[in-house]
Amino acid sequence: MADQTEDIQADAASWSQVWHLPTLLAGVLMLVGGIWLSLPEPQENDFPGVLKSAEAALAASDFDRAKAELDKITEHIAEASMTEQAQHWMARADLIYLRQRHMGVDLDVNHKNALDYYVRAKELGAKPDADQLERLAMTYIGLHRFDDAVGIVERMEEEPRSRRYGLVRTIIERRREKSALPPDALMELLTRYDDELRFEAEAAARRGSEIWSAIEWAELRITGEEIVLAIDQLNRKIQRLATEGGHDDLARLFLLLAQAHQRKGDFGEARDYFEKTSRILEPTDGLNAEVLVGLGQLDLSGSDDVESARSTFNRVVTEFPGAPVTIEALMGMGDCEAKLGWHVDSIDHLGQAARGLVESGWPEDPRRAELMRIARSHHALNFDKREYDRALSYLVLLVPLYAELPADLTLRFAVTHEQIARDHLRKAESLKDGSRKGAGVAFQEAAIQFSKAAEYYLEHAEVVTIGDDQAHGHSLWQAAVCYDDAELWAKSIDAYAQFVSTRASDPRHPRAVYRLGRAFQADQQYGPAITEFQKVIDAEPQSQVAIESILPLVQCLVELGEHDKAKDRLAAVLSDHPTITPDSEQYRLALVEAGRLHFRLGEYADAIARFATAVTRFVPEDPDGSARDAAALLFHLADSYQRSVAGIDAKLEEVLPQSQQRVLQRERTQRLQEAGSLYNRVIDRLEKRPAELLTEVELTHLRNSYFYRGDCAFQLRQWDEAITLYDLAAKRWEGQPASLVALVQIVNAHAEQGNFEQARLANERARFHLKRIPDEAFDDESLPMNRDHWRDWLRWSSELDLSMSKAE
Numbered sequence: 060m061a062d063q064t065e066d067i068q069a070d071a072a073s074w075s076q077v078w079h080l081p082t083l084l085a086g087v088l089m090l091v092g093g094i095w096l097s098l099p100e101p102q103e104n105d106f107p108g109v110l111k112s113a114e115a116a117l118a119a120s121d122f123d124r125a126k127a128e129l130d131k132i133t134e135h136i137a138e139a140s141m142t143e144q145a146q147h148w149m150a151r152a153d154l155i156y157l158r159q160r161h162m163g164v165d166l167d168v169n170h171k172n173a174l175d176y177y178v179r180a181k182e183l184g185a186k187p188d189a190d191q192l193e194r195l196a197m198t199y200i201g202l203h204r205f206d207d208a209v210g211i212v213e214r215m216e217e218e219p220r221s222r223r224y225g226l227v228r229t230i231i232e233r234r235r236e237k238s239a240l241p242p243d244a245l246m247e248l249l250t251r252y253d254d255e256l257r258f259e260a261e262a263a264a265r266r267g268s269e270i271w272s273a274i275e276w277a278e279l280r281i282t283g284e285e286i287v288l289a290i291d292q293l294n295r296k297i298q299r300l301a302t303e304g305g306h307d308d309l310a311r312l313f314l315l316l317a318q319a320h321q322r323k324g325d326f327g328e329a330r331d332y333f334e335k336t337s338r339i340l341e342p343t344d345g346l347n348a349e350v351l352v353g354l355g356q357l358d359l360s361g362s363d364d365v366e367s368a369r370s371t372f373n374r375v376v377t378e379f380p381g382a383p384v385t386i387e388a389l390m391g392m393g394d395c396e397a398k399l400g401w402h403v404d405s406i407d408h409l410g411q412a413a414r415g416l417v418e419s420g421w422p423e424d425p426r427r428a429e430l431m432r433i434a435r436s437h438h439a440l441n442f443d444k445r446e447y448d449r450a451l452s453y454l455v456l457l458v459p460l461y462a463e464l465p466a467d468l469t470l471r472f473a474v475t476h477e478q479i480a481r482d483h484l485r486k487a488e489s490l491k492d493g494s495r496k497g498a499g500v501a502f503q504e505a506a507i508q509f510s511k512a513a514e515y516y517l518e519h520a521e522v523v524t525i526g527d528d529q530a531h532g533h534s535l536w537q538a539a540v541c542y543d544d545a546e547l548w549a550k551s552i553d554a555y556a557q558f559v560s561t562r563a564s565d566p567r568h569p570r571a572v573y574r575l576g577r578a579f580q581a582d583q584q585y586g587p588a589i590t591e592f593q594k595v596i597d598a599e600p601q602s603q604v605a606i607e608s609i610l611p612l613v614q615c616l617v618e619l620g621e622h623d624k625a626k627d628r629l630a631a632v633l634s635d636h637p638t639i640t641p642d643s644e645q646y647r648l649a650l651v652e653a654g655r656l657h658f659r660l661g662e663y664a665d666a667i668a669r670f671a672t673a674v675t676r677f678v679p680e681d682p683d684g685s686a687r688d689a690a691a692l693l694f695h696l697a698d699s700y701q702r703s704v705a706g707i708d709a710k711l712e713e714v715l716p717q718s719q720q721r722v723l724q725r726e727r728t729q730r731l732q733e734a735g736s737l738y739n740r741v742i743d744r745l746e747k748r749p750a751e752l753l754t755e756v757e758l759t760h761l762r763n764s765y766f767y768r769g770d771c772a773f774q775l776r777q778w779d780e781a782i783t784l785y786d787l788a789a790k791r792w793e794g795q796p797a798s799l800v801a802l803v804q805i806v807n808a809h810a811e812q813g814n815f816e817q818a819r820l821a822n823e824r825a826r827f828h829l830k831r832i833p834d835e836a837f838d839d840e841s842l843p844m845n846r847d848h849w850r851d852w853l854r855w856s857s858e859l860d861l862s863m864s865k866a867e
Contacts, residue, residue: 104131104132104135104138104139106132106136106139106140106143106147107143109128109129109131109132110128110132110143110146110147110150112124112128113125113128113129113150113154114146114150116128117150117153117154117157120157120161122154122157122158122161125150125154126154129147129150129151129154132147133147141183141184142183142184144183145179145180145181145183145184145185146180146185148176148177148179148180148183148185149176149177149180149185149187149191151176152173152174152176152177152180152191152194152195152198153191153194155169155172155173155176156169156173156194156197156198157194159173165201167201167202170198170201170202171202173194173198174195174198174199174202177191177194177195177198189215189217189218189222192211192214192215192218193211193215193222193226195211196208196211196212196226197226197229199211200229200230200233203233203234205230205233205234208226208230209227209230209248209251211226212226212227212230212251220255220256220258220259221259221261221264223255224251224252224255224256224259224268227248227251227252227255228252228268228271230248231245231248231249231252231275242279242282242283245275245279246279249272249275249276249279252268252272253272256268256269256272266300266303266304266308267308269296269300270300270308270309270311270312273292273293273296273300273312274311274312274315276289276292277289277292277293277312277315277316277319278315280292280319281315281318281319281322282425284322286319286322286323287323289315289319290316290319290320290323293312293315293316293319294316296312297309297312297313297316300312306339307339309339310336310339310340310344310346311346313332313335313336313339314332314333314336314346314349314350314353316332317329317330317331317332317333317335317336317350317353318353320332321353321356321357326357326360326361329353329357330354330357333350333353333354333357334354336350337350345379345382345383347378347379348375348378348379348382348383348384348385348388349382349383349384351371351372351374351375351379351388352372352375352384352387352388352391354371355368355369355371355372355375355388355391356368356391358371359391359394359395365395365398365399366395366399368391368395369391369392369395369396369399371391372388372389372391372392372395373388373392375387375388376388376389376392385415386412386415386416386419386426387426387429389408389409389411389412389415390408390409390412390426390429390430390433392404392405392408393405393406393407393408393409393412393433394409394433394437396408397409397433397437397440397453402449402452405437406452406453406456409430409433409434409453409456410456412426412430413430413456413457413459413460414459416430416460417459417460427460430456430457430460431457431460434453434454434456434457435453435454435457435471437450437453438450438451438453438454438471438475441453442475442478445478445482447475447478447479447482448479450475451472451475451476451479454468454471454472454475464518466519466522466523466530469515469518469519469522470515470516470519470530470534472511472515473512473513473515473516473518473519473534473537474512475512476508476509476511476512476515477508477509477512477516477537477541479508480504480505480506480507480508480509480512480541480544480545481505483501483502483504483505483508484501484502484505484544486501487499487501487502487505505544505545506544506545506546506547507545509541509542509544509545510541510542510545510547510550512537512541513537513538513539513541513542513545513547513550513554514538516534516535516537516538516541517534517535517538517554519534520534520535520538532558532562532565532567535554535557535558535561535562536558536567536571538554539551539554539555539557539558539571539574540574542554543555543574543577543578546581548578548579548581548582549582551578552575552578552579552582555571555572555574555575555578556575558571559571559572559575569595569598569599569602569604569605570604572591572594572595572598573591573592573595573604573607573608575591576588576589576590576591576592576595576608576611576612577611579591580611580614580615583618585615585616585618585619586615586619588611588612588615589612589615589616589619592608592609592611592612592615593608593612595608596608596609596612601637601638606638606639606645607645609628609632609645609649610645610648610649610652612628613625613628613629613649613652613656614652616628617656617659622656622660625656626653626656629649629652629653629656630653632645632646632649633646633649633650633653641676642676647673647676647677650669650672650673650676651669651670651673651688651692651695653665653669654666654669654670654673654695654696654699655695657669658695658698658699658702663699663700663702663703663706664703666695666699667696667699667700667703670692670695670696670699671696673692673696674692674693674696677689677692678692678693689744690741690744690745690757690760690761691756691757691760693737693740693741693744694737694738694741694760694763694764696737697733697734697735697737697738697741697764697767698734698767700730700731700733700734700737701730701731701734701767701770701771701774703730704727704730704731704774707723707726707727707730708727710723711723711724711727728775731771731774731775732771732775734767734768734771735768735771735772738764738765738767738768738771739764739768741760741761741764742761742764742765742768745757745760745761745764746761762792762795762797763797765784765787765788765791765792765801766785766788766797766800766801766804768784769781769784769785769787769788769801769804770804772784773785773804773807773808776811778808778809778811778812781804781808782805782808782809785800785801785802785804785805785808786801786805788800788801789801789802789805802821802824805821806818806821806822809821
């Protein structure tokens with residue numbers, strides 16, 4: 060707003076204030092015109108002069124001045140003649156090439172810009188001189204356009220031979236740096252190199268170049284497994300060169316001759332030439348590293364002195380660190396150390412070799428195959444020795460060498476992880492009765508390894524899906540089994556479901572459906588589990604897998620509260636099943652399952668009938684007590700007899716005729732006596748076996764049998780017998796919370812007899828013991844102490860306290 064105000068004020072000024080402005084303006088115009096007339100005529104761009112100056116600066120390696128000169132005319136270069144334009148772009152290309160070489164850099168962007176300028180110059184009719192042709196060839200080499208570079212060499216017909224074969228050598232060396240040079244291409248280039256070299260007149264230059272060519276030809280022959288041809292050519296070349304100028308500069312050729320004989324299996328000849336090479340070389344020459352590697356490999360393959368071979372390889376690593384053959388030396392050391400049993404060192408050195416190969420960035424490096432051979436061989440050896448963790452360590456070394464693991468290696472990982480898992484599982488089984496914590500850790504590690512095995516099996520199955528149907532089926536099955544063993548039910552279900560849906564014609568298909576049902580059952584998905592079991596039964600009712608499906612189906616029905624259906628299924632097995640005979644394992648399992656179902660429902664009479672039949676048929680009178688599940692069947696039958704007494708006691712509470720009361724009393728006495736006798740049989744069987752071999756269930760049955768037989772005597776009001784049995788139980792399980800049960804019942808038994816002094820002493824003992832037991836210990840449902848025990852103890856304890864108070 061202020062500016063606008065000022066503009067308005069300036070417009071309102073009077074003529075008296077501005078009359079002199081036109082006169083001043085006219086004077087300024089006359090002054091400017093005079094200056095312009097005095098200026099010299101403008102000159103055109105001096106293209107020839109600038110180009111000459113720029114080329115002189117390039118010749119003097121004054122790159123900043125050359126650039127400054129060229130920058131003067133670049134903007135107006137279109138005004139120059141075609142010849143001058145061609146010179147300009149050629150000078151620009153030379154500037155980029157020479158400046159980059161001077162700075163020691165090798166950037167694609169610079170090569171591309173230089174090539175662009177060279178091409179522009181050519182299009183404008185430029186005729187490059189020998190130096191510029193060489194720069195163009197080197198630019199093509201820098202861009203890995205090797206065929207174009209060879210084309211430039213062919214255009215250099217009039218140039219010195221040294222320049223031509225020098226470029227061919229550069230092409231060979233740079234192409235090899237980029238990637239493995241195909242033998243045919245290398246042979247063609249070497250032939251061209253030798254053709255150019257024939258015309259080299261300068262003896263020293265020709266000798267050095269001949270040695271280089273001989274080295275290249277020998278390596279080409281050895282790599283192509285033309286070993287005999289390589290040996291013949293080397294022998295002739297060495298003999299001629301040695302005749303012409305001695306052998307002091309022929310160490311590399313002698314080394315190649317040694318390596319050729321080594322590849323041919325002529326270990327004696329190879330050793331001679333390795334040692335000959337060593338005598339030619341100065342002690343510090345890096346070529347000694349290759350000599351030592353060769354000697355170490357000969358020691359390793361031709362004698363049992365593995366330690367000597369390792370020492371030779373170690374010299375390479377320690378005396379020539381960073382040598383090109385360090386990787387070979389590390390592989391040799393690792394191989395020796397594995398054979399010596401020094402596996403930690405072996406894995407370390409082989410791991411260093413693997414990292415070196417990865418860092419080299421050459422996937423086709425033949426040393427990779429050698430490292431794979433070494434690692435795989437020691438994996439196999441340790442796997443066969445059942446040293447699965449160590450075998451896995453050798454496999455892991457190979458992982459960095461692959462972008463994706465090949466199918467066979469993936470399978471080896473799967474198999475190895477599975478075997479490690481099964482080792483941990485065996486360890487867990489051996490520890491679970493001695494060290495629960497140790498067993499738990501082992502079970503956890505087994506689950507981890509099973510899970511890893513399953514993942515590798517799945518990966519392998521996916522890789523071989525099309526190419527190998529049998530391997531696909533095997534790996535898919537093993538993946539499901541390993542997830543099963545890892546108790547990863549959701550993944551197990553997915554794997555079995557995939558097997559079932561994709562491999563209907565596989566002989567394992569019915570078994571897969573069954574295991575899918577078991578996985579659903581373990582995951583507490585009882586409805587889907589029943590569906591799968593029913594599929595198996597409906598498909599082939601009399602097959603083994605169908606028979607095995609019946610009991611888990613029954614168990615699922617029970618979990619869903621379908622007790623009548625479960626009973627019907629069991630009855631069909633136990634009565635008139637066409638395949639399951641009374642002496643079969645499935646019949647035994649069905650009998651036991653029926654007994655457990657009746658027991659669970661409180662139908663003790665039916666439970667007794669089932670368990671008694673099972674005991675009669677399947678529990679032999681073996682002296683060592685080792686018959687499978689015998690103690691468990693005896694315990695379940697005893698428990699059923701004892702628990703059934705509660706029903707009799709309830710009836711005796713009713714008003715009944717004396718005759719019926721006497722029958723019930725006799726039945727009650729017989730059941731308690733039978734229960735006590737069966738508990739004795741359980742104790743006899745299990746005490747004959749080492750405690751560390753008993754399962755947790757067997758230990759619980761053993762412990763509770765001691766207390767329950769005392770309960771039977773107590774319920775029979777055989778007080779002295781009960782006290783004796785409880786005392787035995789308390790001593791046998793001293794230090795465990797269960798022992799309190801025996802102490803409490805001793806109190807109750809003395810009190811029932813009126814032996815209050817004995818009861819009082821026993822009560823103090825029980826109370827003292829109770830103080831040492833944490834409350835949460837009684838949350839264990841397997842403890843043989845029920846509500847009646849606590850009620851009776853509280854009742855008698857209160858009466859004993861009251862009677863003592865009155866006495867005081």
